[in-house]
Amino acid sequence: MATTFLPEYRKASHPEQTHFCPGCGHGNILKWVDEAIADVASETIWVSPVGCGGLTDSYLSISHVLAAHGRASAVATAIKRANPDALVIASQGDGDLASIGLLEALHAANRGENITVLFINNANFGMTGGQMAPTTLCGQTTVTCPHGRCEAEHGAPIRVCELLDRLDGPAFIARVAIGTERQILEARRVVKRAIDNQRQGRGYSFVEILSPCPSNWHCSPVEARDRVAQEMIRTFPTGIVRDISREDWVRARQRPSAYDPERVRAPFEALCKPVEVCHGAHCELPLPMSLCCAGFGGQGVMTFGHRVAELALSLGYEATWIPSYGPEMRGGAANCFVRMDARRIASPVVDRPSVLVAMNQPAWDKFVPSVAEHGVALYDSDSVEPLHPVSDSVRRLGIPATSLAMSQNAPRSANMVLLGAFLALAFDVETAHLLALNAEQRRACEAGFSYLTHLPGGPAAYRPRR
Numbered sequence: 348m349a350t351t352f353l354p355e356y357r358k359a360s361h362p363e364q365t366h367f368c369p370g371c372g373h374g375n376i377l378k379w380v381d382e383a384i385a386d387v388a389s390e391t392i393w394v395s396p397v398g399c400g401g402l403t404d405s406y407l408s409i410s411h412v413l414a415a416h417g418r419a420s421a422v423a424t425a426i427k428r429a430n431p432d433a434l435v436i437a438s439q440g441d442g443d444l445a446s447i448g449l450l451e452a453l454h455a456a457n458r459g460e461n462i463t464v465l466f467i468n469n470a471n472f473g474m475t476g477g478q479m480a481p482t483t484l485c486g487q488t489t490v491t492c493p494h495g496r497c498e499a500e501h502g503a504p505i506r507v508c509e510l511l512d513r514l515d516g517p518a519f520i521a522r523v524a525i526g527t528e529r530q531i532l533e534a535r536r537v538v539k540r541a542i543d544n545q546r547q548g549r550g551y552s553f554v555e556i557l558s559p560c561p562s563n564w565h566c567s568p569v570e571a572r573d574r575v576a577q578e579m580i581r582t583f584p585t586g587i588v589r590d591i592s593r594e595d596w597v598r599a600r601q602r603p604s605a606y607d608p609e610r611v612r613a614p615f616e617a618l619c620k621p622v623e624v625c626h627g628a629h630c631e632l633p634l635p636m637s638l639c640c641a642g643f644g645g646q647g648v649m650t651f652g653h654r655v656a657e658l659a660l661s662l663g664y665e666a667t668w669i670p671s672y673g674p675e676m677r678g679g680a681a682n683c684f685v686r687m688d689a690r691r692i693a694s695p696v697v698d699r700p701s702v703l704v705a706m707n708q709p710a711w712d713k714f715v716p717s718v719a720e721h722g723v724a725l726y727d728s729d730s731v732e733p734l735h736p737v738s739d740s741v742r743r744l745g746i747p748a749t750s751l752a753m754s755q756n757a758p759r760s761a762n763m764v765l766l767g768a769f770l771a772l773a774f775d776v777e778t779a780h781l782l783a784l785n786a787e788q789r790r791a792c793e794a795g796f797s798y799l800t801h802l803p804g805g806p807a808a809y810r811p812r813r
């Protein structure tokens with residue numbers, strides 16, 4: 348008879364050598380799976396969990412992937428989509444699926460992925476020593492609930508089959524038990540059915556298997572099976588929860604085509620090519636340029652960064668802009684980060700800005716230590732005392748932005764004064780006209796531009812260097 352069990356494990360030659368504890372249900376499950384896949388072993392991919400079921404590759408000669416904790420359903424999804432003809436089985440324990448991986452499991456079920464998920468529920472985290480799991484029974488003691496699970500304190504056990512039954516996606520949901528002989532025979536039949544469903548393209552099949560864990564339940568194998576048969580099924584009733592054919596539904600869905608490396612290579616290569624740069628008004632700052640603009644919410648910090656990024660794009664450069672708000676509502680800390688380059692930008696993260704624009708004291712104190720060597724720190728000298736120690740290589744440039752804005756009858760546009768100063772540093776005067784500014788903003792912007800161009804040495808004296 349065909350089998351996928353490795354020769355060195357086959358029961359006849361090494362009856363006692365598995366890593367499972369005596370009386371554990373994992374052995375039964377592997378045997379049923381072996382029977383169900385023996386004729387398609389070469390097409391079967393088993394996705395193992397982190398936990399006692401994670402060593403399946405020691406026993407079955409099929410393809411294995413060990414997923415990160417809780418992610419087996421997600422990994423199985425990816426494998427199945429990339430290999431639609433493969434038979435993909437995810438095995439997950441209750442700690443793995445019902446706790447850390449519940450989200451992935453729910454979404455795979457909801458999408459109706461054509462995979463088979465075997466959910467081994469032994470009411471505790473087995474491999475790690477028997478901690479409370481989402482499926483631990485009320486009153487059951489574990490190492491983390493030594494006085495027993497208390498519903499008022501820990502919540503009720505999660506019934507995953509019933510949870511999945513609320514979703515439209517699954518085709519087959521069942522709960523079986525490794526308790527009495529009759530239950531075991533039924534479980535074997537249902538596991539085979541769930542695997543056959545996938546082979547027939549019927550959609551997502553899920554089998555919860557109530558499984559004994561004598562070691563962590565601190566009882567004999569026989570007592571553990573009795574406990575499954577008599578106690579566990581009171582909380583987790585066995586039976587077929589759903590059984591519908593999703594064959595048409597699975598076929599009708601828009602499935603992505605199989606992964607083809609050639610199809611993704613071309614777009615990636617296009618991304619790596621340098622972009623065309625408009626040379627009408629080139630940037631005077633060394634590229635790549637990174638900017639941090641910081642202040643309070645309401646000062647126009649985000650607008651400042653957004654305008655710079657828009658301007659860079661309209662000049663043919665690449666640009667990124669990331670806003671960052673403090674937890675407070677209006678009036679709290681606000682800052683944004685802009686990157687600009689003639690080439691594609693790999694990451695928008697700015698940790699060492701070459702230009703800082705500080706609109707208030709906390710912004711100065713927080714960000715000026717991060718300014719890059721030979722960078723420049725612009726600040727509103729009406730609001731900021733540049734007291735914080737600054738590296739000698741960083742140029743400090745105070746602009747009386749608030750008073751200049753007031754002098755232009757534009758009291759809300761101190762940010763535009765600073766923007767004008769930045770434009771004087773980075774570009775020529777013409778670039779200001781590329782910005783979509785209203786009359787008030789434009790007056791303020793021109794005031795900032797003019798202020799900087801009339802300083803001794805002009806903008807060139809303050810430009811960051813490499």
Ligand code: SF4
Pocket residue numbers: 366367368370371372373399469473474559560561562563
């Ligand atoms: S700890 Fe429990 S689940 Fe793990 S191998 Fe032992 S009996 Fe099986």
